[in-house]
Amino acid sequence: MNENPYVFKIQRYSIHDGPGIRTTIFFRGCPLSCYWCHNPESQTKPLEISMEEMDKAADFLMEEIEKDLIFYDDSGGGVTFSGGEPLCQPLLLFRLLELCRKKEIHTCVDTSGYGEAKVLLKAAKKADLLFYDIKLFDEKAHKKYTGQSVAPVLDNLKQLSKQKSDVRLRFPLIPQMTDTDENIEGIMAFLKENIIYRDIHILPFHKAGEGKYNSLNMENYMKDIQPPSKAKVEKIKEQFESNGFNVTIGG
Ligand code: SF4
Numbered sequence: 001m002n003e004n005p006y007v008f009k010i011q012r013y014s015i016h017d018g019p020g021i022r023t024t025i026f027f028r029g030c031p032l033s034c035y036w037c038h039n040p041e042s043q044t045k046p047l048e049i050s051m052e053e054m055d056k057a058a059d060f061l062m063e064e065i066e067k068d069l070i071f072y073d074d075s076g077g078g079v080t081f082s083g084g085e086p087l088c089q090p091l092l093l094f095r096l097l098e099l100c101r102k103k104e105i106h107t108c109v110d111t112s113g114y115g116e117a118k119v120l121l122k123a124a125k126k127a128d129l130l131f132y133d134i135k136l137f138d139e140k141a142h143k144k145y146t147g148q149s150v151a152p153v154l155d156n157l158k159q160l161s162k163q164k165s166d167v168r169l170r171f172p173l174i175p176q177m178t179d180t181d182e183n184i185e186g187i188m189a190f191l192k193e194n195i196i197y198r199d200i201h202i203l204p205f206h207k208a209g210e211g212k213y214n215s216l217n218m219e220n221y222m223k224d225i226q227p228p229s230k231a232k233v234e235k236i237k238e239q240f241e242s243n244g245f246n247v248t249i250g251g
Contacts, residue, residue, distance in 0.1 A: 004057050005047055006089055008039075010064050013071070016251055018108040018129065020077025023065050025096075027081065029088035031114050033147040034135070035221040036174050038209030042084030049091060058095040065096075065105065078106025078128070087115035087123060097126035113153040114146075120156050124165035132157060133170050134200075135178055137186030145177050154190065161195045169200045173236060175228050184236060188243045199246045202237060204228050 004010075009026040011017075017024045026039065029046025037043065049057070065079050072078050079100055086093045086109055093109070100107045109123050110131040124130050134157070136142040142150035160167055171187070173179055191197070206227050213220035237247045 004060050006049060006057050006092055007061065008041055008084065010061075012064075012068055014080070017080040017082065017110065018078065018131070018251075019106065020075035021068070021071040022077045022080050022108075023068055024080045024082050025061060025065075025086075027083040027086040027089050027093070030083055030085040030112070031088065031148060032085070032112055034172075035145050035177065036172065036205055038206075038212075039084065040209070040212050040216055040218050046084075046088040049089065051091070054091050054095060057092055058099065061096060062099050065100070066103070069103075069105070072105060076106070078108070080108040080110055080131075081127075082110035085112055085115065087111055087119050090116075090119045090123070093123060094126060097123065101126065112146075113156045114148055115152070115156070117152070117156050117159055121159060121163060121165075124160055124163065124167075128166065130160065130165055130167045131170055132160070132167050133172060134187055134191075135172055135174075137183055137190060141177070141183065145174075154194075158194050161197065164196070167197050169197050171200055171202050171240075173202050173204045173228055173233060175205060175225050175232075179228065179232065179236065181239075184239055188240065188245070191245075192243065198244060199248070200240055201248045201251050202233065202240075203250065204233050 006028055007025055008028045011024040014022045014024045028042055028044060030043050033043055081093060097107055107127045108129045108131060109127045112133050136145060139150050204227060233249060240247045
């Protein structure tokens, strides 16, 4: 049961959110509003949190995390902090990362990269791995499909690269939005010129989570858009590979 108002879901035995078997903690709050979001319930403003509440929330979440220590050990797994946007609740995120490190539990932070640079860089130092989305290169398209500027996402990625943080890039492949040649060429040129990372995971759009839009009374911009074909996914994989990237589909 989730008794924590700062987190909207805790998923145990997750095998798609990083290495091994993991517990994924979904933080409430996100500054973006991506058309294709699978967790629209996260797009609320994060709740203000006092130090006392934060301690309680961290204790509760650590209890949940530690229930599956044996699975993490056996599978090389750990915990993934996702959302929403975990950088929206930095105090809680930092505390959990510190507690996990003390207990030698592997940690991933799954971020859109849209947040304060100092919070992101600190989280990257405290975590073992960062998942970092790169969605749209063009400012107008980024604003249209996510609601925010792409500039901080690109700047923050440059800083992580300078800091040599362990980062797994992820490209959400969204038909008619991120899958254009222009966008993919723009992203690759930016990465090659500015960023050390050459591993990229392609995340093809899927329809899971669609039902949530109705129940939340939110507009679903994706209702007439179908997942990309295998051939399209393969074509984009080859496009990245022929430019020197190592590509994985999913995860
Ligand atoms: S960044 Fe992630 S959680 Fe936030 S709106 Fe986009 S897809 Fe949803």
